[in-house]
Amino acid sequence: MKKLVLAALAVVVLAGSALADFNLRLGVDFAGAVDAVKNKKMDTGFTVGVEQTFGLIPKLEVGLGAEILIPRKYADAKGASTYLPLYLTVKANPILTAPGVFFKGNVGYNVLALQADISSDFGGSAGLSGGMYYALAAGYELPLGLFFDLTYAIYNSELTSVNVNNIIGNKGSSYSTLRLNAGIKL
DSSP: OOHHHHHHHHHHHHHHHHTSEEEEEEEEEEEESSSSSTTEHHHHEEEEEEEEEEEEEEEEEEEEEEEEEEEBSSSSSSSSEEEEEEEEEEEOOOOOOOOOOEEEEEEEEEEEEEEEGGGGGEEEEEEEEOOOEEEEEEEEEEEEEEEEEEEEEEEEEEEEEEETOOOEEEEEEEEEEEEEEEEEOO
C-alpha cells in the first residue's frame, strides 16, 4: 500500500511538472550598496536564477525560485559578498492591451550569505548569515519565450563581527540593488 501511495504521489508531481514553466535568467546588478558596512558601494555583478512557475488562472503564475549572486567586490574597500536566496514568486500580466508586459514579486530567505575579507572595516573579523529577501520587477516577454525585466531587490542578512578586543557585535545588514535580467522560458 505504501508503494502505491508513493507511486501515485510521484505521478501527480511529474504531471504537475509537465504543466509548469521553467525560467532561466542571467542578470547584471547595478547601483548596489550594503548599509551595514559603512554604506559601501558594490561593484557591478552578475546573478544567475531559475524559477518554476505554474499558471493558476490566465495572466497569473505562482512558483518557486532560486538565484545566486556571483561574488562581487566592494567598490571602495577590500572584501566581497555573495547571496543565495530561495523564494516564492508571483507573476501577473494585468494589462490586456499589452499582453507581454508583466509585473513580478518575490519573497524568500537567503539560505547563504557570505562575506569575505572585510576585517579591516571592523578591526577584527566579520561574517554574514542569512536573512529575508524581497524583490519587485517589471518586464516584457517576447512571443518565443524570451523575456527581459528590471528588478529592484533587497537581500537582508545578519552581520556578526569580532573586533580585536574579542567583543562580538551583531547588526542587521541589507544589500539593495537594481538588476537588468534577460532570460528564457522553457
